[in-house]
Amino acid sequence: MLALVKKPHIEISIHGENVAELVDWIRKKYDVSVLSEEPEEEFVPIEGTQYWQEMEKNRIGNLLAGARLKAGLTQTQLADQLGIRQNMVSDYEHGRRTYSDVMAKRLSRTLKVKEEHLRYGSEQED
Numbered sequence: 001m002l003a004l005v006k007k008p009h010i011e012i013s014i015h016g017e018n019v020a021e022l023v024d025w026i027r028k029k030y031d032v033s034v035l036s037e038e039p040e041e042e043f044v045p046i047e048g049t050q051y052w053q054e055m056e057k058n059r060i061g062n063l064l065a066g067a068r069l070k071a072g073l074t075q076t077q078l079a080d081q082l083g084i085r086q087n088m089v090s091d092y093e094h095g096r097r098t099y100s101d102v103m104a105k106r107l108s109r110t111l112k113v114k115e116e117h118l119r120y121g122s123e124q125e126d
Helices: 019-027 050-057 059-069 077-080 086-093 101-111 115-120
Strands: 002-007 010-013 030-035
Touching: 019 030, 019 050, 019 077, 050 086, 059 086, 059 101, 059 115, 077 086
Parallel strands: none
Antiparallel strands: 002 010, 002 030
16 A cells, blocks of 8 residues: 655555554544555566666666766766767767777766766765
8 A cells, every 4th residue: 555644745655464554543643645555466566667678778878867967967068078079978878889998987087976887876986
């Protein structure tokens, strides 16, 4: 069951026995809306969705785009800092071109992320 406590704003997902009793208890103090009472079997793991499969096809490009956006840069600004053309950044981000190990190092320095982040999604540097 997926429930929403309106004030304070809290979303909770509850599974198992006595769910209805727990929601009734919460309703004694808060205004609650039940968003879904679907059984757990009807949920689909995200890994099985078309969205996930499309995102995984271009994982490295999506990681690069995310790091660039987090750094507050446009493709053109990143390209200027790297001394390359904007369409190369676009090609990297859309999976039309893969970057070399040397370019991965340059990108990581410019975006201030670990090189592994641009390849595997690990944590950002301090």
